[in-house]
Amino acid sequence: MSVKVGDAAPDFTLPSTTGEKISLNDFKGKKNVVLVFYPLDWTPV
Secondary structure, eight states, X not given: OOOOTTSXXXXXXXXXXXXXXXXXXXXXXXXXXXXXXXXXXXXXX
C-alpha cells in the first residue's frame, strides 16, 4: 500500500500507553489527528 501526501490515512489500531487499543477511526469526524513517523528514533546507534 502506498500513501501519498494529501491522501487519507488508512485505518490502523495501536495500543495506548495504558494498553487500551485505539483505532484511527475512533477519531474520525471528532478530532484532527497528526501522524508523525520517526524512522530509527529511539534506536541505539
